[in-house]
Amino acid sequence: MAQKIAILGASGYTGAELIRLISTHPEMEVAALAADRKAGMTMAEVFPHLRHLDLPDLVRIEEIDFGQIDLCFCALPHVASQKVIPSLPEGVRIVDLSADFRLRDPAEYEKFYGTPHLAVEMQKSAVYGLTEFYRGEIAKARLVAGTGCNAATGLFSLLPLVKGGLIDTGDIILDMKCAVSGAGRSAKEHLLHSELSEGYFPYAVGGKHRHLGEFDQELSLAAGHPVAIQFTPTLMPANRGILSASYVKGDAAAIHAAMAAAYAEEPFIEVLPMGQVPSTRHVRGSNFVHIGVVAERGAGRATVFAALDNLTKGSSGQALQNANLMLGLPETMGLMMAPVFP
């Protein structure tokens, strides 16, 4: 029998992406969908591109009978998520897409999110959802915290190198171009077409981006000592995709070999031949990550590029990959679709 799935925040971008992915998943059935302002509407009204599917109408979270749900995807904004998740029945497994359960240290959460955590014990017990690095723990977890989309892109480029001691951890510069759907569906002035199109602008500069909490946590853990990278995200006028460039001090050939070895058995991570670079165009609408390594002219310097789709591998695809593991299903189930190109 198919696993019964609830999606909270189903009227948002990651909610819609989850429904798109689950619609062809052979072992999952969407049993309940919740929204806030859009509760009471049909999915065809909110997302006409999904009108061919037979989906439940959007309700408020408190109207869902969680007794019949096997797994709940929580695609709510941070802070809203930690208010809902502790009230879900024990028998329901949870994949949270928000930032609320990613950081193990409550003080770090307060530092980056500006508010004390309301469910500290659950925060400590959640497993960080970067599948390729936490597979075993994810399979046994009740609560998995999906990563930030920027964090996932950067960590795929850096974790094997930091773990392997291949780069100078005191000299890592991460530059990232981020598509606008990463900011969610609510209207914000700087996301209007007239203000975003035909231009690029950096945001959350000077060490202020929230995902630095995740970088600090995961890279320091991998290195065995504190690591603090330099990070600048730039908003790009595209709907989907993240492209990162990590400027590092280390031998490019050794870096490429380490990346190829680390990801050799990974179904979703493609390490390109030495010197080739990825494009957001080549991963769009898919769960794949493309990684490229380039030698720089300065001796012992290299750039590691990574591209993924923020709504798929950066959030909803990763969430489904983790849900498959938690439910004892094949990890790649429902996720092997090819990217959309051009």
Ligand SMILES: NC(=O)C1=CN([C@@H]2O[C@H](COP(=O)(O)OP(=O)(O)OC[C@H]3O[C@@H](n4cnc5c(N)ncnc54)[C@H](OP(=O)(O)O)[C@@H]3O)[C@@H](O)[C@H]2O)C=CC1
């Ligand atoms: N977009 C991305 O690329 C990524 C997003 N994430 C995270 O995933 C989560 C969802 O993101 P995204 O889909 O982009 O966000 P959206 O803004 O597109 O959607 C938010 C959803 O949450 C609902 N909602 C908002 N506030 C409440 C509330 N107080 N109670 C109940 N429901 C509420 C909204 O309902 P309604 O529309 O009815 O008001 C909507 O369905 C966020 O935490 C985000 O940070 C993580 C990685 C990448």
Ligand SMILES: CC(=O)N[C@@H](CCC(=O)OP(=O)(O)O)C(=O)O
């Ligand atoms: C373009 C844009 O604004 N992107 C978001 C990242 C989206 C994401 O990963 O969100 P959470 O960490 O909130 O879950 C940002 O940089 O803050």
